[in-house]
Amino acid sequence: MNKNTLLPLFTGSALLLLVAVPVTFVLLQAIFPHLDSGAFNAPFSAFVRLFQDRLFLGLLSGTLKLGLGVALGCALVGIPLGTLRGLFSLPCAALWDALFLIPFLFPPYLAALSWMLALQSHGYVQQLLLVNFNNVLFSLPGMVIVMTLNVFPVVYFAVSRSMAASGSRLADVARVHGAGPWRAFFSITLPLALPAIASSLLLAFTLAIEEYGVPAALGNRSGVAVLTTGIEQRLADWPIDMPGAAGLSVVLVAIACCAYCVQGIIITGKHVETTSGKPAAVVPRSLGYGRYPVILLFSLVALVTVGLPLASMLVTAFTRTLSGGLTWDNLTLTHFIALFDVQGEALGALTTSLSLALVTALIVGAVGLLAAWLVVAQRIRFAACIDVLSLLPAVLPGIVVGVGLILAWNRSFWPVTPYNTWGILLLAYCCLLLPYPVRYVSAAIKQIGENLEAAARVHGASAAQALRLITLPLVWPSLLAAMMMVFAVASRDLVTSLLLAPAGVQTVSVFVWRQFEQGSVGDGMAMASLAVLLTLSVMLFAVRLQNRQPR
Amino acid sequence: MNALKNKARQLSFIKTGLLTAMTFTFALATANAQALTVYTAGPGSLAKKLAAGYEKHTGVKVDIFQATTGKVMARLDAEQANPRADVLISASWDTASSLEKRDWLLPYQSPNATHVPAAFKTPYYVAQGISALGIVWNTKSGTPEPKDWQDLAQPAFKDKVTTPDPSLSGASLDLLIGLQNVHGEQAWKLFGALKANGMIIAGPNAQALTPVLQGAKAAVFGAVDYVSYNSIQAGETIKVIFPASGTVIVPRPMMILKSSKAPSQAKAFVDYVLSAEGQKLVADAWLMPARDDVEANRPVFNSLKILPTEAADSTVRKRVLDKFATLFAAK
Numbered sequence: 001m002n003k004n005t006l007l008p009l010f011t012g013s014a015l016l017l018l019v020a021v022p023v024t025f026v027l028l029q030a031i032f033p034h035l036d037s038g039a040f041n042a043p044f045s046a047f048v049r050l051f052q053d054r055l056f057l058g059l060l061s062g063t064l065k066l067g068l069g070v071a072l073g074c075a076l077v078g079i080p081l082g083t084l085r086g087l088f089s090l091p092c093a094a095l096w097d098a099l100f101l102i103p104f105l106f107p108p109y110l111a112a113l114s115w116m117l118a119l120q121s122h123g124y125v126q127q128l129l130l131v132n133f134n135n136v137l138f139s140l141p142g143m144v145i146v147m148t149l150n151v152f153p154v155v156y157f158a159v160s161r162s163m164a165a166s167g168s169r170l171a172d173v174a175r176v177h178g179a180g181p182w183r184a185f186f187s188i189t190l191p192l193a194l195p196a197i198a199s200s201l202l203l204a205f206t207l208a209i210e211e212y213g214v215p216a217a218l219g220n221r222s223g224v225a226v227l228t229t230g231i232e233q234r235l236a237d238w239p240i241d242m243p244g245a246a247g248l249s250v251v252l253v254a255i256a257c258c259a260y261c262v263q264g265i266i267i268t269g270k271h272v273e274t275t276s277g278k279p280a281a282v283v284p285r286s287l288g289y290g291r292y293p294v295i296l297l298f299s300l301v302a303l304v305t306v307g308l309p310l311a312s313m314l315v316t317a318f319t320r321t322l323s324g325g326l327t328w329d330n331l332t333l334t335h336f337i338a339l340f341d342v343q344g345e346a347l348g349a350l351t352t353s354l355s356l357a358l359v360t361a362l363i364v365g366a367v368g369l370l371a372a373w374l375v376v377a378q379r380i381r382f383a384a385c386i387d388v389l390s391l392l393p394a395v396l397p398g399i400v401v402g403v404g405l406i407l408a409w410n411r412s413f414w415p416v417t418p419y420n421t422w423g424i425l426l427l428a429y430c431c432l433l434l435p436y437p438v439r440y441v442s443a444a445i446k447q448i449g450e451n452l453e454a455a456a457r458v459h460g461a462s463a464a465q466a467l468r469l470i471t472l473p474l475v476w477p478s479l480l481a482a483m484m485m486v487f488a489v490a491s492r493d494l495v496t497s498l499l500l501a502p503a504g505v506q507t508v509s510v511f512v513w514r515q516f517e518q519g520s521v522g523d524g525m526a527m528a529s530l531a532v533l534l535t536l537s538v539m540l541f542a543v544r545l546q547n548r549q550p551r
Numbered sequence: 552m553n554a555l556k557n558k559a560r561q562l563s564f565i566k567t568g569l570l571t572a573m574t575f576t577f578a579l580a581t582a583n584a585q586a587l588t589v590y591t592a593g594p595g596s597l598a599k600k601l602a603a604g605y606e607k608h609t610g611v612k613v614d615i616f617q618a619t620t621g622k623v624m625a626r627l628d629a630e631q632a633n634p635r636a637d638v639l640i641s642a643s644w645d646t647a648s649s650l651e652k653r654d655w656l657l658p659y660q661s662p663n664a665t666h667v668p669a670a671f672k673t674p675y676y677v678a679q680g681i682s683a684l685g686i687v688w689n690t691k692s693g694t695p696e697p698k699d700w701q702d703l704a705q706p707a708f709k710d711k712v713t714t715p716d717p718s719l720s721g722a723s724l725d726l727l728i729g730l731q732n733v734h735g736e737q738a739w740k741l742f743g744a745l746k747a748n749g750m751i752i753a754g755p756n757a758q759a760l761t762p763v764l765q766g767a768k769a770a771v772f773g774a775v776d777y778v779s780y781n782s783i784q785a786g787e788t789i790k791v792i793f794p795a796s797g798t799v800i801v802p803r804p805m806m807i808l809k810s811s812k813a814p815s816q817a818k819a820f821v822d823y824v825l826s827a828e829g830q831k832l833v834a835d836a837w838l839m840p841a842r843d844d845v846e847a848n849r850p851v852f853n854s855l856k857i858l859p860t861e862a863a864d865s866t867v868r869k870r871v872l873d874k875f876a877t878l879f880a881a882k
Binding site: 036055116117120121122123134216217220221233235240242320321322323324325345403406407410411412417419420498499501502503504514516517518519520521522 | 586588589590593594595596599612613614615616617618619622624625626628629630631632633635636689691716718751752753754755756757758760761762764765766767768778779781782785786787788789880
């Protein structure tokens with residue numbers, strides 16, 4: 001076989017397996033409601049039923065408001081912080097990075113529950129400060145704030161990485177030629193970071209509209225219904241309405257696709273090559289006396305986004321009874337002891353989650369790198385197909401991928417099927433998280449001058465060699481960051497795990513969820529604390545590894 | 552020569568890889584062949600204890616999938632082309648009769664079912680245990696102790712009541728139907744008054760309870776009792792109250808699916824759950840045991856006034872659910 005077709009072939013089949021199969025089955029189910037009985041009659045009748053449903057408009061507007069609100073919130077929080085981090089030498093920079101990863105390790109459902117325990121009437125905040133935020137929390141703005149605090153690291157990391165990579169050198173040239181600092185920022189640095197900003201805001205928007213946990217926890221009491229909860233309702237409501245759920249998913253996917261096109265329009269025609277191959281030391285600017293207010297700002301954001309929910313979670317984990325409130329004699333370790341007590345299932349869940357997340361990060365990192373490289377740098381045939389397939393999961397809510405995988409693999413005609421093994425969880429995570437490395441890596445590749453790879457090819461390197469020796473080292477920081485994100489998100493995934501975990505297999509999120517469902521809030525929070533602690537140590541280790549790389 | 556060697560090494564590498572992959576897929580495919588698969592609604596700790604006990608007696612491993620009834624049934628439905636579950640334990644009697652109508656169930660009369668009252672068994676399914684719905688009230692909430700459902704519509708409980716979502720909890724829907732059967736339009740006046748008094752619908756059962764534990768809310772309208780008894784055992788200051796005007800009990804049907812590939816093991820599992828030992832485990836989970844000769848740790852159904860919920864077919868259920876959803880969706 002020709003070596004030049006091997007990589008595209010491998011990437012293509014991986015994408016088909018991971019993405020195209022579940023998506024096809026969801027689409028088929030949405031279009032042909034009677035697919036289960038093998039019949040293809042009455043196409044599109046499910047959509048007619050859907051649009052006649054008077055609840056549909058409420059779901060649609062709730063979803064849009066939530067997504068736009070969260071994108072706006074993330075822009076307000078993430079862009080300034082990311083800019084400060086990327087352009088200036090910030091004291092304890094690694095610490096802030098580590099701190100802002102924590103909201104990402106937090107399953108959104110758990111974050112929402114932590115906020116609920118902290119802010120509702122008689123919650124921890126009222127017990128300590130006598131202020132009642134109950135009505136703020138249980139409203140659309142409340143949901144937007146909770147989700148923003150969870151999602152803004154996406155924007156923060158993308159902006160800071162992009163600013164640091166492209167950042168100050170060209171702006172310095174502008175300064176030398178007489179531009180003021182603000183002018184240099186707005187006409188050089190900011191436009192260079194625009195692709196990163198646009199794609200991370202898009203990611204925040206899609207994360208918000210496909211989030212299930214937060215609307216499920218807060219939506220009922222806020223009177224806000226969104227498409228994801230609508231889909232889940234049609235699935236959890238027995239008898240289930242698969243065509244309805246598939247139809248709503250298609251609508252959700254359509255919204256996300258529109259957002260994607262808007263982003264495409266924003267960044268077309270902008271040239272953003274900044275890595276030309278000439279050696280240049282990147283020296284972040286000093287903040288001078290400005291560092292004190294900046295540190296104060298970072299501390300404040302960290303306190304609200306990390307400190308409060310984490311404290312709420314830990315307090316609950318160490319509290320014997322919720323009705324006992326915050327008193328010293330209510331302090332206990334029993335919830336943690338119970339974790340190691342229940343026939344080893346808690347530890348089993350932890351092992352399952354961490355190993356699944358690790359394998360997912362490796363697979364998705366490899367496939368994502370190849371896909372991004374083939375699309376951006378290689379100009380092969382079917383590049384558009386690979387691009388669409390690799391980014392499509394970003395617009396698919398986890399629950400839909402779960403249903404798609406069930407519809408696809410839970411069939412008698414496959415000789416071997418991953419369904420009902422942990423393999424199906426791996427498929428689900430890989431499908432859902434593929435866009436992370438693709439986005440990060442393609443943003444990085446776009447900033448690499450084309451002549452670098454061309455130079456390697458001229459000197460006799462094969463495409464694969466150029467990828468390995470030129471592109472990979474240059475995009476490695478972005479790839480590693482993306483894989484770390486994948487690890488964090490995979491180890492906290494809830495909806496697909498709930499839907500797909502076979503009998504006898506539990507992940508951390510499933511374990512925690514079951515504890516909540518059965519009213520053992522303390523046990524659930526104890527497990528969550530343990531998982532967050534463990535994931536955090538792994539991530540910090542990865543950050544240290546990355547810093548040790550010679551640049 | 553060297554190139555040949557390299558080629559040979561490459562070939563053996565590919566072979567090893569292929570073999571590994573084949574072993575791997577084979578292991579995946581056969582991993583669950585020897586195990587019994589049980590789909591069950593909560594409580595999960597009870598399911599695990601029953602599985603462990605059964606495994607000790609028979610040596611057969613039990614894989615458990617535990618979720619709310621709605622999720623278990625949704626999964627069962629999704630898997631109808633390629634079913635996995637051998638035994639199903641639901642928290643809603645209605646689901647069992649629907650499955651029987653669909654002809655999905657294997658008839659089985661366990662010898663141990665002789666001690667189960669006739670109301671709680673049919674040729675196709677039998678109760679594992681029984682729970683009841685009641686008012687769960689936080690004793691430190693500073694509200695007067697409620698005695699009956701309509702007390703929760705009083706000004707003292709303004710904005711202080713939660714209820715499980717009847718679309719997620721079959722038991723909760725049973726309560727609505729039971730109240731409607733006895734009180735007719737009066738029942739809907741009560742629901743309207745509760746809505747006007749600020750009662751909120753809060754997800755499945757335990758999610759309705761959590762705000763009451765912390766004191767954000769004072770009481771749950773129609774809480775499943777065993778969850779609350781568990782919380783009381785853990786030291787929470789709440790109380791379970793069974794209204795004098797009547798409530799509903801929820802037998803939890805256990806059934807064997809026709810598609811089971813291990814029917815004899817499934818039957819043995821049902822036998823074990825209905826054995827004195829299995830029923831003791833059920834009682835320890837704060838449910839009423841299905842067998843009348845096993846001691847319960849809490850009030851049993853004979854001491855409660857039971858509202859009639861029979862003859863509520865799926866169209867009635869749908870109508871009540873829709874009416875309730877419309878009532879609570881209104882601003």
